[in-house]
Amino acid sequence: MLASSAATEAITVHLETQGDVVVLRHRVREHALELGFSLLDQTKIVTAASELGRNAITYGGGGEAMIESLHDGRRIGIALTVTDHGPGIADVEQAMRPGFTTGSGLGYGLSGTKRLVDEFEIQSQVGVGTTVRIARWR
Amino acid sequence: MLASSAATEAITVHLETQGDVVVLRHRVREHALELGFSLLDQTKIVTAASELGRNAITYGGGGEAMIESLHDGRRIGIALTVTDHGPGIADVEQAMRPGFTTGSGLGYGLSGTKRLVDEFEIQSQVGVGTTVRIARWR
Amino acid sequence: MDRVPINKVGDFLLVSLQGDIHDAVALALQEDLGNRIVSTRARLILLDISALQIVDSFIGRLIGDIAAIARLLDAEVIVAGMQPAVAITLVELGLDLKGIRTALSVESALAMAGIGARI
Amino acid sequence: MDRVPINKVGDFLLVSLQGDIHDAVALALQEDLGNRIVSTRARLILLDISALQIVDSFIGRLIGDIAAIARLLDAEVIVAGMQPAVAITLVELGLDLKGIRTALSVESALAMAGIGARI
Ligand SMILES: Nc1ncnc2c1ncn2[C@@H]1O[C@H](COP(=O)(O)OP(=O)(O)O)[C@@H](O)[C@H]1O
Ligand SMILES: Nc1ncnc2c1ncn2[C@@H]1O[C@H](COP(=O)(O)OP(=O)(O)O)[C@@H](O)[C@H]1O
Numbered sequence: 261m262l263a264s265s266a267a268t269e270a271i272t273v274h275l276e277t278q279g280d281v282v283v284l285r286h287r288v289r290e291h292a293l294e295l296g297f298s299l300l301d302q303t304k305i306v307t308a309a310s311e312l313g314r315n316a317i318t319y320g321g322g323g324e325a326m327i328e329s330l331h332d333g334r335r336i337g338i339a340l341t342v343t344d345h346g347p348g349i350a351d352v353e354q355a356m357r358p359g360f361t362t363g364s365g366l367g368y369g370l371s372g373t374k375r376l377v378d379e380f381e382i383q384s385q386v387g388v389g390t391t392v393r394i395a396r397w398r
Numbered sequence: 399m400l401a402s403s404a405a406t407e408a409i410t411v412h413l414e415t416q417g418d419v420v421v422l423r424h425r426v427r428e429h430a431l432e433l434g435f436s437l438l439d440q441t442k443i444v445t446a447a448s449e450l451g452r453n454a455i456t457y458g459g460g461g462e463a464m465i466e467s468l469h470d471g472r473r474i475g476i477a478l479t480v481t482d483h484g485p486g487i488a489d490v491e492q493a494m495r496p497g498f499t500t501g502s503g504l505g506y507g508l509s510g511t512k513r514l515v516d517e518f519e520i521q522s523q524v525g526v527g528t529t530v531r532i533a534r535w536r
Numbered sequence: 537m538d539r540v541p542i543n544k545v546g547d548f549l550l551v552s553l554q555g556d557i558h559d560a561v562a563l564a565l566q567e568d569l570g571n572r573i574v575s576t577r578a579r580l581i582l583l584d585i586s587a588l589q590i591v592d593s594f595i596g597r598l599i600g601d602i603a604a605i606a607r608l609l610d611a612e613v614i615v616a617g618m619q620p621a622v623a624i625t626l627v628e629l630g631l632d633l634k635g636i637r638t639a640l641s642v643e644s645a646l647a648m649a650g651i652g653a654r655i
Numbered sequence: 656m657d658r659v660p661i662n663k664v665g666d667f668l669l670v671s672l673q674g675d676i677h678d679a680v681a682l683a684l685q686e687d688l689g690n691r692i693v694s695t696r697a698r699l700i701l702l703d704i705s706a707l708q709i710v711d712s713f714i715g716r717l718i719g720d721i722a723a724i725a726r727l728l729d730a731e732v733i734v735a736g737m738q739p740a741v742a743i744t745l746v747e748l749g750l751d752l753k754g755i756r757t758a759l760s761v762e763s764a765l766a767m768a769g770i771g772a773r774i
Contacts, residue, residue, distance in 0.1 A: 278558040285590070300686050303590055303621040307629065310592040358630050366600075368593045372629035375502040416677040423709070441709055441740035445748065448711040496749050502628070504719075506712045510748035615727075620689030623727035632723040634754075639729045640696060648729075 269329050273313075275342070276322040281313040284325050291327050292338055297398055304376040305338060305396050311369040312342040312392050318363060320344025320390055330395060337378075337397040345389040352384055407467050411451075413480070414460040419451040422463050429465050430476055435536055442514040443476060443534050449507040450480040450530050456501060458482025458528055468533060475516075475535040483527040490522055540565045542572050548580035548649070549573070550642070551602075553595070554587040562598045566605055573609045581606050582645050586617025596631040603636045612637065616645040659684045661691050667699035667768070668692070668730075669761070672714070673706040681717045685724060692728045700725050701764050705736025715750040722755045731756065735764040 271291065273284045288309040292302045309325070316323040323344030330337035349355045356374070361367035370392075374380040379395040409429065411422045426447040430440045447463070454461040461482030468475035487493045494512070499505035508530075512518040517533040538561055543550045549572055551565070569581065583602065588595065603613040616639040618626075626632065639645035657680055662669045668691055670684070688700065702718065704710065710718070722732040735758045737745075745751065758764035 279556070282556040289589075298686075300621040300624060303619075303625045304628065307590045307592050307625050310590060310594075314592070314594060366593045366597045366631065368596075368630045372593060372631070375628050375630065376625065417675070420675040427708075438740045438743060441738075441744045442747065445709045445711050445744050448709060448713075449748075452711070452713060504712045504716045504750065506715075506749045510712060510750070513747050513749065514744065618727050620686070620693050620724075620728060623724045624685050624689050626727060627720050627723040633727060637729075638727050640693060644696070644729070 271327040273325045273327070274322075275313055275316050275324055275344070278314075278317060281310060281317065284313040285310050288327055288338075288340060291329070295329060295336055295338055295398060297338070297396075301396065301398065305340075308373040308376045308394055308396075309340055309342075311373045312340065312394070315369055315392075316342050316344040316346075316390070318365075320346030322346075323389070330397070335397045337395050339379075339393065339395040341391065341393040343389065343391045348386040348388055348390055349382075349384040350386050352382055355384075356382070409465045411463045411465070412460075413451055413454050413462055413482070416452075416455065419448060419455065422451045423448055426465055426476075426478060429467070433467060433474055433476055433536060435476070435534075439534065439536070443478075446511040446514045446532055446534075447478055447480075449511045450478065450532070453507055453530075454480050454482040454484075454528070456503075458484030460484075461527070468535070473535045475533050477517075477531065477533040479529065479531040481527065481529045486524040486526055486528055487520075487522040488524050490520055493522075494520070539568065542568055544572075544576055544578065547578060548582055549576065549578045550582045550584065552584040552587065557595065557598065562594075565598070566601060569602060570605055570609060573606060573611050579611050580649055581611055581613045582642055583613055583615045584617050584642050585615060585622075586619070586641065588622065589619070591618070591622050591626055593629060593631060596626060596629070596633065599633060599636065603633075614639050614645040614649065616640070616642045658687060661687055663691075663695055663697065666697060667701055668695065668697045669701045669703065671703040671706065676714065676717065681713075684717070685720060688721060689724055689728060692725060692730045698730050699768050700730055700732045701761055702732055702734045703736050703761050704734060704741075705738070705760070707741065708738070710737070710741050710745055712748060712750060715745060715748070715752065718752060718755065722752075733758050733764040733767065735759070735761045 273287055285306050289302055289306045292305050326341045328339040330339050354360055356370050358371040359367040377394040377396045381393045384390040409425055411425055423444050427440055427444050430443050464479045466477040468477050492498055494508050496509040497505040515532040515534045519531045522528040606613045614637045639648055725732045733756045758767050
């Protein structure tokens, strides 16, 4: 489990086409803006969302994303959970390595996303799918 | 065990916040200065201390550092033991590899520290914590 | 399918990346640009990204590929107008567009290329 | 939270790293510097590290990231004033700040950039 606690107000975005990644980016930015994140933080969070959304579509054959607000008493945060029911990742450690790709990407999506956020959790099972949850605190 | 023997005068520094790493650096420098280490040696030892202290806080969730003077009859030295009760390191060999990081660092902390000192010993157990002990002789 | 317009301005090509660039659009842009470099003999391509609010690794790769294609056709790309938050995020992502020239804006790119006067 | 001051001197930015730079300070510096490069159109950033008694891998990464961000915004970083013991330690650590220009002091950095006279 991530350290982050008590979430409220979840928004769900379906991910099927590349256009849905655009919708996801907009929703995430709106949410981050509402929560009072700085422009730089918004940029980081939206970029991370874009990476995960694109992966769910490209590699996971589509899925869905859930955006949540976090409040842990002291801090406000945003969380994003991207789930797909695609082929899963056999070797997660390898997939996380900067520069590793099985597609035509640069292989910086997962490792880079991890660097852009405060919390990063990936769960994947071959034949079942992949879930990545990220959170960033303000 | 490290080759170094008979230690006297141990100083302990608690490591919880990034500010504690600053305290650790100062204590280590004072100690190295007192022991007559050259400016270059001081710089290497303090840099090594900074790497280990920061790791204990970032990855180990805090811990403590013990600074000791060493005398083995022939030589004078300084030793530093940094301990945390964090998650431990599953694959120490991997963690020691230059460029390997699970965080957002450069992955040169452990491998670099080893190069900066004469003795380097790491013990880590998953779920229990990590202890790194280094020593440098004058 | 949308296509990204490529404008000839003076003796360089101006490409302004905006909004949402899908795979197919990215591929078409590479093809169009290659053809235009050859047909116009342009030596300089200004890639204006001031309208991009984020550059993820997909767009980062597109920029790198465009620069590489241009180089093979003896032209150079200057990436102009990257927002500071985008630059910081890109570096944190692990991409730094090494080897690609950058400029704060299209105007300063022109000044840099010494062609401000020629338009 | 402390912020590292960024001073405009002539047409470059002078940043002096001192004492103890925490994560939050490092992040704020990247943000401030990105914004200042764009707002001042400075092409050169002098990063004075003469006051740093050590450069560990955290600070090494900060310096590298600052240089990469600056480059994306069409500016260049010159790292000035590194103490010899720090340089030796940094290389032994495995970091060598490849691709980043260095100067012995702020003055020689200015001379290097050919802007000594313009201040
Ligand atoms: N949702 C997913 N489902 C299956 N495999 C994935 C998923 N996300 C990432 N991967 C795998 O991990 C690799 C690395 O992903 P990433 O770091 O985002 O780089 P890239 O997208 O450039 O390939 C991908 O090439 C792919 O093999
Ligand atoms: N005290 C520690 N507790 C748990 N894991 C650690 C600790 N120190 C280091 N590690 C692991 O080893 C990896 C490599 O550490 P290091 O070489 O210092 O590079 P960096 O700090 O840049 O990641 C870290 O990313 C982390 O996964």
